[in-house]
Amino acid sequence: MKLREQINRISGLRYVTDELCIHSAAGRRCLMEQEWLTDKVAIEELLSRVDTAISFRSEIRKQRGIEEIAHKLTQLHDIKGTIQTLSHRTVCTDIDLFEVKYLAILNEDIRDLIRFYELEGISSPLPDLSHIVSVLDPEEKKIPHFYIYDAYSIKLKELRAQLKIETDEEKKSIIRNAGLEEEDVVRKQLSQLLSPHATSLETALEMLGALDLLLAKVELFVQLQWSRPRSAQQTTTLVGLVHPQVLCILGEKGDTFQPVDISIPKEPTLITGANMAGKSVLLQAVALAQTLYQYGFYVPAAKAEICPVDNVMLSLGDAQDIREGLSSYGAEMMYLSAIAD
Structure with a gap:
């Protein structure tokens, strides 16, 4: 993929790639x-x-x-x-x-x-x-x-020399055409x-x-002070994880982003919290860090140990697809079905 x-x-x-x-x-x-x-x-x-x-x-x-x-x-x-x-x-x-x-x-x-x-x-x-x-x-x-140099063909060199001293226009035209034909020969030879x-x-x-x-x-990772992720065996651990795009948006408003520490074992992990507590952004940040790691990038965290996975599948927010005539619920069920398959 x-x-x-x-x-x-x-x-x-896309935000990360655009910043490169x-x-x-x-x-x-x-x-x-x-x-x-x-x-x-x-x-x-x-x-x-x-x-x-x-x-x-x-x-x-x-x-x-x-x-x-x-x-x-x-x-x-x-x-x-x-x-x-x-x-x-x-x-x-x-x-x-x-x-x-x-x-x-x-x-x-x-x-x-x-x-x-x-x-x-x-x-x-x-x-x-x-x-x-x-x-x-x-x-x-x-x-x-x-340039088709004279060094490529003695014949071409001679024709060009003749063209410089010839005064008769008809003869010059004949010499010029012969030179163009020889240039084509040289191009063919060079291509071969x-x-x-x-x-x-x-x-x-x-x-x-x-x-x-x-x-x-290198320029981006040094500028943003991202860290080098280490390959893990059983548990993915992210310390001081942020979502760089959200961090930038908040920074422009004078707000701050609260970095998060999280450990994700191979078993299913449940994240709970109040509305607007940041669960969705956290999941997006985890998915982004995992993806960056598996494309050979540093990650937006103070420390990271990550287990490679076969794929990252993220289902969040309004998945409504008007073109397919699906409601947000229907589109979400279709996507979850694809993940399950």
Whole structure:
């Protein structure tokens, strides 16, 4: 189950994702396509990378490196469609080749920054795309544009030289057309040469998007002072739990949110209290914390130990569905029936 499928089901989840300062479309897609994790090892791996990135912030040099990487990631374009074109062995346009070159150069720049500032712990090793840079940047200028260089074809170089000195318009037209045909030949050759590297390009794109998301998480968790949840075996324990969206709304009104401590064993748990005592908000906060944990996020609590679960199902409030002709009671019964199934 991807995060995009949960975003309107879990109260406060969209608020949290909107607060993330993600720099790129690739990073935003990576966020929305995150899978629901039930394996403790996989969850701990994501959380450990956040821990590492936060620890680097205490070192001035490494913090500078993280800031440089974040700045680079503002230049990351989501070229998944272009990479698919390349993988299908379709002849690329100049724009396609530019996008591939741009991604490869950006990947290599960030690889260099990670090595230089010794930031290896924040990401799995990025793929080596230096060979792609060499192919698309034969003049080694690392300029972010693409051009069919003379270096790609001796014939093309000769035709361009002839075009510069020819004065007869009819002959110039013939030479120009011959040059365009040769450029098409070069595009086809470059596409064939780069096609086997489509997987590496896709890996680089996904990993850079994940890195963008990671750095956004770090900024948010440090700013809001959220805590790293620990994986539990039997009982989920949340200390100082708040609902971040409600906390923000109350803060804007000059009111405060009372943090809650709660322990939830595997057995059914009953919460009782007077009307307007905060039972619904508490349930929403618990559901949000559980969901955030299983997508590799810190949680809005002072301390958290959470047991992974297969799913979070929350039934609260007015579930009336006019489009289906159901009353609030009928809609609620339908939803509870789906949960029971």
